[in-house]
Amino acid sequence: MTAVTTAHPAGRRTTRDGFRQVLHAEWTKFRTVLGWVAGMGVATLLVVLVALLAGVSSDQKGSPPVPIGPGGEAVTDTCYFVHQPLAGDGSVTVAVSALDSSIPQGLGDLRPGVVPWAKAGLIVKESTRQGSPYAAIMITGGHGVRMQDNYVNDRAGLRGPVSAASVRWLRLDRSGDTITGYAGTDGTNWAEVGTARLSGLGSSVQVGLFVASPQVVDGMGTTGSVSTAAFGDLRLHGGWTGGEWTGELLGDHSPSFAGFPGNGSGSFTQSGGRFTVTGAGDIAPAVRETLPTGGTLNDILTTGTFAALIAVIVVGALFITTEYRKNLIHVTLAASPRRGRVLLAKAIVLGAVAFVAGLVGAVLAVPLGARLARANGVFIFPVTPWTEMRVALGTGALLATASILALCIGAIVRDSAAAVTSVIGAVVLPYLLIANPFMPASVANWLTRVTPVAAFAVQQTLVQYPQVASHYTPYQGYYPLVPWVGLAVLAGYAVAGLAVAAVVLHRRDA
Amino acid sequence: MRPALHAEWTKLRTVAGPGWLMLGMIAATVALSAAAASVVTCAADGCGGDPTKLSLVGVVLGQAPAAVLGVLVISGEYGSGMIHTTLTAVPHRVTAFAAKAITLTGVVAAAATIAVLGSLLAGRLILSHHGFTAAPGRPALSLTLRATTGSILYLTLIGLLSLGIAAVVRNSATSIGVILGLLYLLPLLAQAIGDPHWQRRLEQFAPMSAGLTVQATTDLGSLPLSPWAGLGVTAGWAAAALVAGGLLIRTRDA
Amino acid sequence: MSAPEIVLTGLRKRYGATLALDGMSFTVRPGVVTGFVGPNGAGKSTTMRVVLGLDAVDEGTALVGGKPYRSLRCPLNHVGALLDAAALHPSRTGRNHLLWLAYSQGLAARRVDQVIEQVGLTSAARRKAGGYSLGMRQRLGIAAALLGDPPIVMLDEPFNGMDPDGIIWMRGFLRSLAAQGRAVLVSSHLMSEVQDTADHLVVVGRGKAIADAGVNDLIAATSSGRVALRTTAGPHAMAVLAHAGATVVATGSDTITVSGLPADRIVTLLNRSVVPFSEVSAHRATLEDVYLELTRDAVEFRAATPTEVTR
Known part of the structure; x- marks a missing residue:
């Protein structure tokens, strides 16, 4: 005491x-x-x-099932995907020379506009199943080059928009479960943007080009958009030797996809090494407005x-x-x-x-x-x-x-x-x-x-x-x-x- | 009846509370209406809103002081025990209760007229700076008149509804909780309900969302009820509460 | 209007499990002050509330001037009542409180100033009632009861919270009201308060009137009158008196207390039996004694005796 x-x-x-x-x-x-x-x-x-x-x-x-990402969160998994299956390790590169977006004005009248998070680039995806793991490197409408994986992760790369005068070169390397993204301005000098580990990725994956174009904030509401990107010099390296490219709109009937504005649809054209891809939707976590x-x-x-x-x-x-x-x-x-x-x-x-x-x-x-x-x-x-x-x-x-x-x-x-x-x-x-x-x-x-x-x-x-x-x-x-x-x-x-x-x-x- | 009215009016004017509450009702109504009118933004292709309804949105807030006055007119007397004096002086209880209701109606209607006209004026002045002066934005005079008289009646009915509820509940704090819950909660509940059918049912039933349809001057087709019918729902609530209160005052020991 | 009386007949009222009134019947007559006494909870306030039509009875009738209260037009001109002096709006002035009451009866504001002066509240009348002392509130309540100059006045515990000056004033005031020919009913749970004021008493217990008589009759009728006797022949005196039916207790070496026989009868008995005694003093029963004896069985909340507590 x-x-x-x-x-x-x-x-x-x-x-x-x-x-x-x-x-x-x-x-x-x-x-x-x-x-x-x-x-x-x-x-x-x-x-x-x-x-x-x-x-x-x-x-x-x-109502159709909502896609769930690898982390258990609700996601939106819609984009136009030009892909082919590839086994083992390897690398893919492409040059993006244009990303143009359109927004409906009034009743279905599409006009060019800015979609800050329109996305065009390379993606390695486990499969075309909704919500499957992926890693992607892309150019965006207003946020420069980004490396994103598994819906929620996002890293910034080169800044600035893409155009014929300022082409962006993108590259994805796969080594086992590790995907590394690079970006450059000339196709020879590469700067690493980020690395993603996709656990449980099988030997065979879907690799290719994608274009997504999410809703944009417009006053008190949102409106859909559509984007078209021009790609060139699409090349496969290392263990990857390519076959035919097939294009499809992933997640067409997902509840988190509001559809193409103005009755449009996704498409791709191929001539030589040049691709033109048109897509809508988004590969991202779902928010209230994408999943109302x-x-x-x-x-x-x-x-x-x-x-x-x-x-x-x-x-x-x-x-x-x-x-x-x-x-x-x-x-x-x-x-x-x-x-x-x-x-x-x-x-x-x-x-x-x-x-x-x-x-x-x-x-x-x-x-x-x-x-x-x-x-x-x-x-x-x-x-x-x-x-x-x-x-x-x-x-x-x-x-x-x-x-x-x-x-x-x-x-x-x-x-x-x-x-x-x-x-x-x-x-x-x-x-x-x-x-x-x-x-x-x-x-x-x-x-x-x-x-x-x-x-x-x-x-x-x-x-x-x-x-x-x-x-x-x-x-x-x-x-x-x-x-x-x-x-x-x-x-x-x-x-x-x-x-x-x-x-x-x-x-x-x- | 006249002496009872004279007594009730004397009671109201000889304490400060009712005067302040009515001032508060006017201030709250005009202030919220003006604030709403000044934050509204018009897109390039037009405003699309209902300028009259927007100028009267302050009624949503102004109804709270009106409700509190309706409650205090009777529950204050139950709290202090003065209800015994009142009922000793006017032993015919329905007369005593009716005198309260009539006095309250007069006071709230008078203050509501100032509040509603002030809101309209403030809204007009502010909205004219926002480009509402164009012809399509101006509703017909008869519709504006309906919204104006309807809003004054609405505030008065809320006062009477509160009087009826307080006569049943008798405790002022609980009565205020019940009435504010009834007014503000039911519309929120309608938002929480997923099924549009039920949502509409609830909006037709709730005293606030039904009654305030009387303020609409454009897009009448989207309303849950026609304007006067909506105010009729609020009147039905007030009548039911007054009848219940009157019956209980008659039969219950004071 | 018939005679200004309050006539209660067989009032019965039950609150849940409690029987508040159990056949309450009595009459309050004009020209006298009627004391209405009984222990707390005996039914005094309930009776008054029933008279004023505030509470409804299950059985029986309460008439004021021959009519039920709730049928009266301008009732304050017939009955003036003070139930709870604290029942005021605290921020309304005393004068304004009387003003609305006056208007409710169609009376003019002039009458308000008259009653304020009558109860001696002029200096405080324009102050907020919330700041009044208990005594001032009682005076305000009495002013309210007098507004309509009613032939019947009914006051519930008017002495509560009054200082000695106030109590003296109140007594004189009540007597003057009765002297003007009014029927005055005054309740109290303290006998001493009504002892010097009331002419007539209604004693209540367990919801009914257990005595209804003049004050003097009640005192005379009580059995508890005692006589103190001083004598050197104690045993002899006790035997004589006990034989005559009295209760006798030796309280000292030469003192005896006798109850059950009046003093003159004791003197006669002792003289006849030649018993020497030096002093006989009659101890007159007080209202307090009467009251305690009458309400002994009627007290609802009796304090436990010390032996009961230790057990």
């Missing part, structure tokens, strides 16, 4: 036990009011019921969480304002005169109950809602178990933090109607604004950075990819802040509320 504890043994124990007593008292207060316990139960129920409703009401039976029919855990949970939020805000505000209304606060403060600790104890009790309500709700809602949605043919963007756990814990934390905020505002304004209105207003108004599809992305993103709705980021499961052009807005399920930072914004409000409430409780007569 230290000197300090022997000096004030009794005092120390009283202090520590004192807080436990306050906590116990507040817990007893909470659990003995049927309405508050019921309110928290309603919160859980709302999360689950809305998830069930969202699952039951969806109907996409019979896909569902997320976010879709299943967020509306129910929003409903539950209203319930826990009401309970949180009542937990303290009832004491003022009935002057019970005098009894409470007489029993434990240190007011800050009473507030803290209330916050802990309330937060713990709301956390459990949200966690239980999410743990039940996610599997039930997802199962029902899948049974109705909805594709759910796959998530890792860690993400699923984060979403469930985050939902609990979101409800807990919001209820504590309501408690603090209740302690400050001492009126339940005012507290409930202001906290619901602070959450509802920005949420309504971001839930409007016509809200400009800049405004929506700003709102989800600074207002309490930033916390809904904790439920996001979609990933933004810089190599895919799309509207990454909260409405689409993409939040500007990473999950825990978004929650931290709300927590910041709650902590500030606690501090102000503690000061106010201290200074003001009860």
Whole structure:
């Protein structure tokens, strides 16, 4: 035992036990009011019921399967592919002298335009199966030379656009599972762009030219595009000795392919060593706009969480304002005169109950809602178990933090109607604004950075990819802040509320 | 009835809360409408939107203070116990409740008129800078008139719906939670629902999305309900809540 | 309108498992202050709420001036009541609170200033009621009860929170209301508060009236009058008195307490049997005694006796 504890043994124990007593008292207060316990139960129920409703009401039976990449993520695997099977190790080179894209203007009237992520180049693909592993080196419409593999990986090479005056030479080497991409401007000097390891690649692979042309962002929406590339000097080296080239549009019926604009189609022409290839689609991870029919855990949970939020805000505000209304606060403060600790104890009790309500709700809602949605043919963007756990814990934390905020505002304004209105207003108004599809992305993103709705980021499961052009807005399920930072914004409000409430409780007569 | 109305009006004007709430309703409605009008952008081939509906979008926010006033008019008295004094003074309970409803209607309708006309004016001024002055962007006067009177009626009906709910629930915080949930949650729920048929059903049923169809002046075919029918749904909600509240006030011990 | 009376007949009301009123019947007459006393939870407030039409009864009738309250037009002109002085909007001034009440009865604002002066609240009338002391709220509540100059006044625990000056004022005020010919019903759970004010008492317990009589009759009828007797012939005196039916207890070497016989009868008995005694002092029963005796079986929340606690 230290000197300090022997000096004030009794005092120390009283202090520590004192807080436990306050906590116990507040817990007893909470659990003995049927309405508050019921309110928290309603919160859980709302999360689950809305998830069930969202699952039951969806109907996409019979839609084609969504391609899944080697990493387990949803992908889009559509391009025009001029290929032949090749066995063993070897190398392929080509010169690209043009990449021209067209975008529909008005009704089917194609005009030349810029498609920053239009792709043309060389690809080594395990097979023509949707979602099969690949590595590719390509020239893009606006991002120079890139080396990409397995849908999600992307490395930059030479900058600048391609033209007849500035031809780009591309090369892919295969050595076992290792594919290396090179680029150059003359066909003799090569700079390595990147190396990809495609595990489990068989001896025989499909090798060739590809052209892809993804959707482009156009105002509030997206529009399809089509691109044509000119290739020359296509040569096979090393162990590879070529046969006939065949061309086909991969992933023609994939749900992540919206079709050719203006009733066009993919094609290739060959004359000597020169190829002209026209294609559409994209080889990339799927995002919300390329797979609009896909569902997320976010879709299943967020509306129910929003409903539950209203319930826990009401309970949180009542937990303290009832004491003022009935002057019970005098009894409470007489029993434990240190007011800050009473507030803290209330916050802990309330937060713990709301956390459990949200966690239980999410743990039940996610599997039930997802199962029902899948049974109705909805594709759910796959998530890792860690993400699923984060979403469930985050939902609990979101409800807990919001209820504590309501408690603090209740302690400050001492009126339940005012507290409930202001906290619901602070959450509802920005949420309504971001839930409007016509809200400009800049405004929506700003709102989800600074207002309490930033916390809904904790439920996001979609990933933004810089190599895919799309509207990454909260409405689409993409939040500007990473999950825990978004929650931290709300927590910041709650902590500030606690501090102000503690000061106010201290200074003001009860 | 007249003394009861005089008493209710005196109650409303002798505390600061109702006045502030109505000011808040006007400010919120005009501010959100103006903000929406100023962020809207027109593509080269035209704006395609509904300028009148856009200028009145603030009603979505302004209905919250109207709802809170509707709740407080009665649940505030249940909280303090003053309802006993009220019902002792006016023992015919339906009269007492009707007096509250009529007073609330007058106050909310008056404030809503200012809020809606202010929003329209602000929207006109801001949108004219965005090129909405061209003839195709201007709807017929009768349609604008319908949107205007409809929005004023809508705000008033939301106040009455809240009064009815509060008379049933009696606790102010819970009543506000219920009414705001009913208003704002159902449209969100419609978004979460995948089946378009059910989505439309819910939009026809929810008091906010049905009632606000009255604001539309263009593209009427895409509405879940015709404008006046939509407002009729909101009126149905308000009537049902008032009848339930009135019946409970009559039969329940105060 | 018929006589300004409150007539309650066989009121019965059940809240869930509790029987709040169990055949409550009594009449409050004009010109007297009727005290309405009983332990907490005996049904006093419920009875008053039933009189005012706030709560509905399962059985029985409550008539004020011959009519049910809820059928009255401008009821504050018939009955003035104070139930809960704290039932105010905290940010409305006292005067404005009276103003809306007055308007609800078609009364003019002039009447509001009259009653404010009558209860001595003029200086505070234009302040927010949230800042009032309990005593000021009681006065405001009484002002509200007097607004319609009603022939019947009903006050629930009006002495609560009043300082001694206020209590003295309240007593005089209630007596003056009765002297003006009004029927006045005043409830209290403290006997001492109504002892010097009420002419008539209704004692309630377990939801019904267990006594309904004049204050003096009640005291006279109680059996708990005791007589202290000082005598040197203790055993002899005890035998004589016990034979006559009294309960006798020796309380000292030469003192005896006798109950069950009036003092004059004791003197006669002792003289007839030639028992010497030096002092006979009658101890008059107080309302407190009456009340305790009447409500002994009716108390719902009786504190456990120490022996029960240790067991």
